[in-house]
Every structure is written in C-alpha cells, then in structure tokens.
Amino acid sequence: MSNKDNWKIWEVFIRSRNGLSHKHVGSLHAPDAEMAIKNARDVYTRRSEGINIWVVPSDEITASNPDESEPLFTPADDKVYRHPTFYDIPDEIGHM
C-alpha cells in the first residue's frame, strides 16, 4: 500500500430533511471533497437518511478543549436569571 492511499479524514454532516439542521453522523476517508460526498452517500445514506450532505476535512475543525470545559461553560450555570422560571408572574396572567 502506498502512502498516497492514506486519504485524509472527512467529517460527514447530514440534513435528514428540509427544516432540520445538518447533524454529524461520522467520518470517512477520501482523496477529495467530491469523492468524500460520493462515499458519504454510500456509507451514511443507504436508507434515505438524508437529503443533503456536508463534508469537512477533519483537520479543519477547531474544537474546544474538554479539559477547559469548566472555565468555558460553568459561568453560565449560576445565571439563573437567563431562564423564564426566575421571574415571578402570577398565575392569572396565564401563559407568558
């Protein structure tokens, strides 16, 4: 096997139907974007799971570091006033 055969990894996102966002479904290898779409069709949509495919080279994705998720996300935890239940509205007002 030549080194050239070690095609890069693409992450695959699929929109299952119009009105819904694309969702990550997995990854695959391909020599270019066009082949990645073709492979994604065969690997991830054999049972009409989708109507649109995005492929993104894996190494183009920047992810937040899970070890830093505490400083990144906990500040939101004590901001209860961002939620509707924080506010006292009498029942007779009805749904608000």
Next chain:
Amino acid sequence: MTKELSFEERFQAYVDGENKVEPKHWMPEAYRKTLIRQISQHGHSEVVGMLPEANWITRAPSLRRKVALLAKVQDEAGHGLYLYSAAETLGADRQNLVEDLLSGKAKYSSIFNYPTPTWADIGAIGWLVDGAAIANQVMLCRTSYGPYARAMVKICKEESFHQRQGYEIMMSLAKGTPEQKQMAQDALNRWWWPSLMMFGPTDDLSPNSAQSMKWKIKRKSNDELRQEFIDKTIPQADYLNLTIPDKDLKWNEERGHHDHGEINWEEFYNVIKGRGKCNKQRLAARNKAHDEGEWVREAANAYAQKQADRKRKQKGAA
C-alpha cells in the same frame, strides 16, 4: 483532609456515573488500547464477514433473494467503515488497521472461517450469526465510549433486516420439499455450535472480561449473552420444525433458562489459531480484493490531483 483522586479513580467514577467517554477526554492507556483492539477486530469481522455470503450473491435462487443479500453484504461493508472510523477517534491509523488485517496479524471473528456450501447456509448465517451479533451489539449500544456506542446504534438499526431475511430463507426451505427441509436442518447443524462460540470463552476463562465490565465497555458477560441468545433462538427453531443439534438442551425451571450441552472449545481455539476450514481462503480473498482495487485508488488519486491543479490554475488566471 480529603484524599486527592488519581486520574484513574476520577475516570472510573465518571464511568460509574454512566457518563460517556468522548475522543479527547483523558482515559487510561489500557482503556484506549482495549478499545482500539476490540473495535478494530469488530470492524475486521464485518469486512471479512462479507466473504462467506458474497460467495452466494450470483447464485441466489431469485431476484428478491439476490437484492436482499446484496443489500445485506453492502451493509456489512458499511459496518466495517463505521467501526474503523470509531477506532480512528482513539488515534488508530486506518492504513495500519487495514494492513494488519491483510497481513493476518489482526484477528476477526472466527465464525467467518466456516464454509457456506449450500444456499441454506445463507439463511442460517442471517438467522444465527447475525442473531448472535445482534445480541452482542445491542449490549454495545450502551458501551462507555461514545463513538463506539453511536456506531452500534446505527448498526443495530440495520441488523434486524439481516436476521429477518435469513430467517425467511430458513422458513421457505423448512416448508419446502423434504430435500429442502433437510438442507435447512444441515445448515442449522453446521452453524449452531459456531454461533454459540461467537460469544467467546466461558466467564471463568475470559480474564479480560472483568476489566471491560468495570470500564463498562462490556455490559453483560459472555455467558449471559450466550444464554440470552439460546433462550431467544429455541422457539424460532421450533417454529421452523427444525431440531437444534444439542441433545442436552432442556428447559431448566429453576434457572428460568435453557441448559445446553458442552461447547467444543478445542474447535474454537483451533479456528482462532488459523486451523479453521477457510482461514487461508478468507485472507487470500481479502488480499485479492484489495490488490484488484489498486487501480481504483490510483484513479481516484489522479482525479483528485487533476481537479486540484485545475482549481489552482483557475485561481491563478483570475
């Protein structure tokens, strides 16, 4: 003073809390290694598993059977790919995985080293082999490693058609001429015991199981899964009016399960060690397929290169 938890202890507590481990999380090296080995072997099994059945695609008895078998075999290729992708999230390299399979270094499920001499074997494989695989894979939908669990959910959704198409084949043979019924019975005789072996050695003889259970990679023991499969399959065999080739098989009121006869573990270890009927044939077929695909990979590379060059030129001209 509270004792500071080690990384290992924190990891164990996290897993004990039924939390999923994701690719970039800290994990013990042994957890990573165990998973890479298990997931890649699982992937190899899906890939090699195509071979015994592919053998019958061109000889399927009707167009209905042929399209079903073709779709099933194509699914197994997909399963192999989902699993290789999951292994890669742990840092495994695809090319190494494939090379290890082709060179014979990597293991795959020994069930695929048994031959498929008649069409009834295709029925028995779908019913029993996919059935046993489903029992294992349903459990793995709850495995602690996120990408593995997600691959399993996808796979399980696709597997149920595999088992149904197999059972349907067995049904038509069992209801057919006496010769056809005999074919079905012979296939059941051939596949019953190897299917039970798919769950692996008995609990007292599978030393790595305990750690895998502790890490929640495995959620049920080999013997538990095997028992589940036996209890589920017996009524299905009864419905076909076929006899399971185990004279010691009987309902145990006290346990609420069926007792079964002794499994021939010597045969199991022989096949694992490469002395099964088809070990050589399977590896040769996989290597041949890989080699014959060389020109496709070359063409894809050439095309990708050409497109990239063209794009670059267009950009330069603009």
